[in-house]
Amino acid sequence: NAGVTQTPKFRVLKTGQSMTLLCAQDMNHEYMYWYRQDPGMGLRLIHYSVGEGTTAKGEVPDGYNVSRLKKQNFLLGLESAAPSQTSVYFCASSLREVAVSTDTQYFGPGTRLTVL
Amino acid sequence: AQSVTQLGSHVSVSEGALVLLRCNYSSSVPPYLFWYVQYPNQGLQLLLKYTTGATLVKGINGFEAEFKKSETSFHLTKPSAHMSDAAEYFCAVSGIIIQGAQKLVFGQGTRLTINP
Numbered sequence: 001n002a003g004v005t006q007t008p009k010f011r012v013l014k015t016g017q018s019m020t021l022l023c024a025q026d027m028n029h030e031y032m033y034w035y036r037q038d039p040g041m042g043l044r045l046i047h048y049s050v051g052e053g054t055t056a057k058g059e060v061p062d063g064y065n066v067s068r069l070k071k072q073n074f075l076l077g078l079e080s081a082a083p084s085q086t087s088v089y090f091c092a093s094s095l096r097e098v099a100v101s102t103d104t105q106y107f108g109p110g111t112r113l114t115v116l
Numbered sequence: 117a118q119s120v121t122q123l124g125s126h127v128s129v130s131e132g133a134l135v136l137l138r139c140n141y142s143s144s145v146p147p148y149l150f151w152y153v154q155y156p157n158q159g160l161q162l163l164l165k166y167t168t169g170a171t172l173v174k175g176i177n178g179f180e181a182e183f184k185k186s187e188t189s190f191h192l193t194k195p196s197a198h199m200s201d202a203a204e205y206f207c208a209v210s211g212i213i214i215q216g217a218q219k220l221v222f223g224q225g226t227r228l229t230i231n232p
Contacts, residue, residue, distance in 0.1 A: 031217055040224050040225075042120075042222035042223050042224045043206070043222045044222075045220075048214075048217050049217075056214070056217070058214075092159075092160075094218065101211050101213060102165070104162050105160075105218070107161065109158055109159045110157075
């Protein structure tokens with residue numbers, strides 16, 4: 001049981017390049033989330049999914065797209081990377097327990113992305 | 117709307133001393149409160165959470181937090197610090213549902229350093 005895994009761990013891009021970050025979970029969780037973490041700002045929600053085939057925008061969605069074709073995978077895409085997207089990206093998943101608001105989110109180890 | 121303020125971006129204590137990390141929140145709905153810990157180069161993991169019931173919540177690794185509604189606070193404490201407690205700690209509030217998913221709002225984080 002690996003929990004939440006993220007690929008790759010590190011990446012350096014040039015401005016304008018594209019890439020896809022992969023998040024996979026083996027806990028059969030319905031909900032999946034993508035966050036970015038910047039110094040002094042905590043974590044901010046980019047996009048999320050409440051189930052296979054569904055996605056929605058979070059707090060900072062501009063410049064990102066997502067897809068959830070399979071329940072266990074949640075992909076985050078950058079179509080044309082910008083230096084402002086230099087950040088650490090975390091994926092999380094959760095299973096509805098008693099109520100959605102009290103769910104525990106399980107986080108992956110993160111992807112450190114630098115855009116030059 | 118919801119927000120979280122963590123007082124002090126860096127806290128340093130001696131090994132064996134009391135650890136106190138401060139968190140204040142604001143919420144337009146009854147809040148659910150979380151503390152997550154992030155060890156170096158790892159993802160976040162749940163320390164403890166308050167949902168309903170007892171306001172003193174015990175978590176892993178000897179940490180506990182008390183929900184004080186009148187003070188809108190959820191401070192994290194540990195009686196005796198250990199070197200392995202060095203990490204970044206995030207307070208988060210939930211309670212609002214966005215299109216069926218949990219909206220978790222994080223504070224900016226507090227980096228805890230333990231001096232030998």
